[in-house]
Amino acid sequence: MPPATTAPAPLTHQPLRGLVCVLGATLLFAYNDTTNKLLIADYNVPLVTAIRYISHCLLMLALVAPFQGREMVRTVRTRLVIVRAASLAFGSFLISLAFQRMPVPETTAIAYLCPVLVVVLSGPILREKVQPVAWIAALVGFSGVLLIARPGGGLDPLGVIFALGNVIVATSYNLLSRVLAHTERTMAMLFYSALVGAIGFGIFLPWTLYGVAPTQLQLALFASLGVSAWLGHYLFTQSYRYAPAALIAPMTYVHLLWAGLLGWFVFGHAPEPIAIGGMLLVALAGIISAVRPRKGQRPAQLASEDGLTEKAG
Template identity: 40%
Template sequence: MMGALALFALLDTVSKTLASRHHVAVVVWGRYFAHFVITLAVFLPRYGTALFKTARPGLQIVRGLTLAGTTGAVVSAFQHMPLAEVTALVFVTPFLVSILAVSFLGEKMPLWRWIPVAVGFGGVLLIARPSGDAFNVGVVFVLLGACCYAVYQILTRKLAAVDRSATQLFYPALVGAAATCVLLPRFWVAGALDLREWLLVGSLGVLGASGHFLMILALRAAPATTLGPFTYAQLVWATLLGWLVFGDFPDRLSLIGILIIVGSGVVVAYSERYGRKA
């Protein structure tokens, strides 16, 4: 899991680097097209046409679109905000998932478990500061991305009971690649990418596919409720890489907000683990 999180932080770093020079659609296309090619090469020889079989094709397409929407929104946020702060705001997703699980999956959550959710959103306000000078459109993008990602996770839970893991991995890559290939001609500029940038674009798929592969291995070795609190280590990587690569380091209020989100998220993760045991 720690290796997967390091790769995801590197993926975000490369995405932010490319987004500073190119349209978001080009970056998202590179992310999903490379991921699609790698996923197809790995799983098609093993599963054949069974890779494409899904019990709920409509939901898989919607799920793929929500993940592509997440990537597009987050990459857009990278154009306006530091890496660590964007990553921290994405981590409101577990709070949103808790809300959606109650609303759409019928899961029950005791009253006391709403407290860390509310506190976590307080951490978001410290980073966003909607009444202060630090607020910008990047906050809107990243919170939109977090909402898309929460829907993606809810659909993943719903589809996990009917589709194999390889199919679950394949469809977001397929849908993301197809959607961005449709949009790409509108934003593509011939000769816009030099050799170094082509290599960076290719690395997006490698980093994404490798990160998801390591996460699958982690989930095979330990329950998701055990691994949940460790996911916040990605914030450490994001803060370090943001400082080393872009020279960005969160200010005091943002750091406090990040710590509040992490603390609240860990409480939500452990309460979910306790609730399932009970």
């Protein structure tokens, strides 16, 4: 467990470390989606979401608070931290409602409009230099998503609305993750994400706490929601400390690969050949984004381009 610190770790240009973090995060997110899909078949969405965030919050209080102390609740831009947390919580709720009405591949494909928007907006909003290769990587990855999901036929209109709503709030969450990485501690952002979700959905428990008694397996799945969310978002937040949004965004498409594998393992849905081709495009997008040309530039210039020279407060 990391020791308490007086300042957040500074942003550094370590793209490989950032890519490792985002790969681990997307695997945990795919597991979380699969578990969520299983549980909402028997329980209502607000209840499942509340248990996820409450368990996440309790884990942090039990395992992190003794080491971090006041540092876990200390923030510089508290309002933005809360907006980021609310974006994540509301996005979780919307995507769960979408999962109730649509298959996982189609829902996830719509959700992956978000990384494309992050690439588009990271220039004007985050002042990061978005090179043409990063645009190509985003487009290749999005093409792979379309091949995997092939949306457009027989989708529930209300489910599509929920999924598009998730895209909007998830884009806000992604951009704020990068902005706040300059001044906020990872553990503090994780704690406020858990706290806001736990309070926001927990207050409705008297009206949502109903349904059949869970089995031992379901209890384990409920508990794992909080663990996978905590670890996934920790790795995701860390990835933004090591690499710019334009690099992280295309790599999040690997989520589709993990989701396809877990979907085959849990639900028995083997990917079709055209979907496998889409997964290969997703992997290609990650490779392109990781090795995009940056010749003739000194490390200081690279840091400046990636917005990493701002001193963390």
